[in-house]
Amino acid sequence: MTRYTDIHRRPIVDTGSATTVAEVDGIVIDPATATVAALGTHGRRDHAVVHWPDITGVGDAVTVASSAAVRTADGRAAELSGPQHDPLRKRLLTEAGNEIGRVVDIDFDPRSGRIVGLMTESGTVDGERLIGCGSYAVVVRGDG
Known part of the structure; x- marks a missing residue:
């Protein structure tokens, strides 16, 4: 990765x-x-x-x-x-609106480009949970 x-x-x-x-x-x-x-x-x-x-x-x-x-x-x-879609330093929210942290890095598979994880200051969220990325936040499925 x-x-x-x-x-x-x-x-x-x-x-x-x-x-x-x-x-x-x-x-x-x-x-x-x-x-x-x-x-x-x-x-x-x-x-x-x-x-x-x-x-x-x-x-x-x-x-x-x-x-x-x-x-x-x-x-x-x-x-x-464009900057409105840049995931780095944006809030990472669950679809329920709960903030997990801020995205500090993105872990990806260098062969396929698949997002493996969205990294925050406190941990990593599985990339398969990713729903959206906009001007305010990156949103992921689930609430855990």
């Missing part, structure tokens, strides 16, 4: 040219599927992302097959991009 904070500011490398094309500067999650839809970037152009299907590896660097993978968000990633 990989934590978002472990890859934040890591290079995004084009494996064909072995050059850095951007760096990781955000995470776009899709609550409907509890997966990473894209990674936000810094260094090439404003508001560019790398869509999850374009990522070939996640380790000491994030690898992509081509620099063209760094592009403007489209489809579901475009709907979920």
Whole structure:
């Protein structure tokens, strides 16, 4: 498993040219599927992302097959991009409205992009409980 904070500011490398094309500067999650839809970037152009299907590896660097993978968000990633959907530092609420804490990190599977856990100051909430992420909070199923 990989934590978002472990890859934040890591290079995004084009494996064909072995050059850095951007760096990781955000995470776009899709609550409907509890997966990473894209990674936000810094260094090439404003508001560019790398869509999850374009990522070939996640380790000491994030690898992509081509620099063209760094592009403007489209489809579901475009709907979920932007600061209003950034899950980090937001309140983590249950669907009953009870606050669990604030999201301090996101644990995900580097192969599939599946959200494994939403980490708070006091513990981790299973990623499968994820329902939504908006401007005010991240919401999860259940009340425990």
